[in-house]
Amino acid sequence: RRRQLCLQPFISVNYDPAYFGAGTKLTVLDPDIKVKPPTVKILEPSKKECKDKKGKKKKTLVCVASDFYPDHVSVSWTHNFQNITDDEFQVSTDAAATAAAKKDGKNYKITSRLMVPIKDWVKPNINFTCTVSFFNGTNNIKENKTFTTKGIDNPGMTRESYIKITQNAKISYTVLILKSCLYAALVCLLVWKLQGKRGKQTK
Template sequence: MIILILNIFFKTVLVSGASFSQVHQTPAEVYKSPGETAELRCVHSIPNYNQILWYKRSKTGQLQLLGYMLASAAFPEAGVSVKMNGSADTNEISTLRTEQLSPIGSAVYFCLVRRVNYEAYFGQGTKLTVLDPNITITPPTVKVLKPSKNECQNEEKKGEKKKTLVCVATGFYPDHVSVFWKIDGDDVTHGVATDNAAVQVGKYYRITSRLRVPLRKWFTEGMVFKCTVSFFNGNETVHRSGWISGIEGPGASTIRGKYLRITQNAKVTYVVLIFKSVIYGVFVVFLVLWLQGSSGKQNN
């Protein structure tokens, strides 16, 4: 019941207009091995605010209060294995240390800056993964799939004007990824639907993202649709991409064939006209020479 209330509170405050620009939480992502210690930091620039609460949100969405700091005094929750240090005052650093990490320590951690009877502000969050020692950190393999023929037929029957491209990223561990789309080098967010979270299949993860594009773009031969997956490898963020090109629109070959036939006919007509012009020119020259010769004989 307490977890449910905290979860509702978390969502309410986060949606209420809290500004990340005034609260800075680091690092954004971190990997740790079992038994290691992770240290998270939170600092804010809000005048007269002096309280920081720390929360842990598990992969199931449950939110747990770990404790809070009031100025430089720490108040961890009972039964929670964390240490809080520093200060919650403006421009001071508050730290959260989690020791002897185990797989259940994998979660997203948030700091919340508040003052009684005033609006609260969340940090950006820190995604912490406690690694499985039997699995190697591996970036994803990315592939973009074109629309199925059945989808195309169904959409044309319904009169819809969109096609769906699917980006599939597979074989990565852990699940620290973000998906982005580009069309001919331009970022695109409209029409994008990405899975809320990666799904673990065996040892590794998989995530999909879908992009709905207008028919005119899909049926533009050579237009490039690129899907990029950003993956944090523990030291830096690396990128893996897949792409697909637009195809020739229906009827384009018929139109092109008709155009080629018209062009060919025009060429033939032009050659015939040139040939006739040459014949006519030769005839005129011959006639002029003949008339000149006849005139000379008469003068003699």
Template sequence: MLILFLILIHNIHLVSGVSLSDQVHQTPADMCKNPNETATLRCLHTISTYNRILWYKQSQGGQLQLLGYMWGSRPTLEANVSATLDGSADENKNCTLTIEKLQQDSNAVYFCAANNGEYEAYFGAGTKLTVLGKIICIEPPKVKVFKPSTKECQNEKHKKNKKTLLCVASDFYPDHVNVSWQIDGVDVKDGIATDHSAHWNGTHYRITSRLRVLFSQWFKPGKNFTCTVDFFDGEQTVSRVGWVAGIRNPGAAAIRNKYLKTTHNAKLSYLVLIIKSSIYGLFVIILVWKLQGFSRKPEK
């Protein structure tokens, strides 16, 4: 069995972006169970000539651990692995991995991989399994989006500078979350940096994600930036969102205020000039009227 394992490992490559990976279907994507319950994971492939399915366990931050493999309808488990393999590894057949009496050390992401012993193996998307704590209850995340810092927004020398929005999802359990961003309802793929995994604080999880947007995007009033956190609550996936709206460019506002102030002062000066001119004109009229009155008086 060791020789066979070495041969299989020699041919296995974690392939990303390869079309055949889309032909390996693993379900479910998420699973939450109570201690001592049973978890059943399924794998099916549609790759002709492939007749082997391997199962792996990846604990948090750890390497892939081979649990066993199905060759046709013949299962083989590694030593000290408490699980059951059933079904078939042939094309369009279901192969199941069953783990009984789940404990905390069962928490992991489980992968299946289709292989035929000669070519590279193609992996499924994985199943994240969480064995729930005895006291902690399932709780969805609280999501809040923070605007870019004031210092970051004050730098207007280069219009191509980008601004950073921060999304914080907190107080949730378990850590089955996926974070995505939208701008005006449209999904964003570029400029996103999300924590590799959620952080445990002793009672709940917390995860952060950052979105870098263009200067021109952020300084646009009414533009909506939304952070969506999809959370698996043990039965279904629910979404929680947080958002902020773009703001007016403070530099443009300062220029506008300066313009309005200058215009206001000009109007005020013009009004004062008109008043002074009117007073001067009235004075001249009165003076002329008096002079005409003196000129009309008869001589004694």
């Protein structure tokens, strides 16, 4: 069987790679495995996460690219569709794609983590986009996934608890209004009775 040769000008790890010069990679593709672009998704942070190892308040978004072959990929992030270069946003990406055991063949996956400062996390409509560039042997294909913040007033409060508190506040406010109306009606009734008694006494 003939095997397809795949050249790509950046370093990654594959099953049987060879490197030439400064970063040019030669990969012998397995003819029994179909070239397949990655499936990309963004995982939201745990509800319990609030600080990093240094004690700074942050939330971590995890970008997962999986089920692709070969392993010619690179991962990048943008903040409101602008490249992230500020040290304020810490990015941690796997050094290379790792083999993922699949029953239907040998595929790969790679993950990248973006640590978002809490001051950006609590603001609504802030966009964080993970872009995975995949080289299929001919062209670079880009897969994008965007996460948009919902905005939370209290950094230590989850969205679910925030909604629950506001709903309870609305119910309490409604009950308070009903009680006030009932109290006003009782006062009016009492005043009306007192006025009636005074009228009878004057007669």
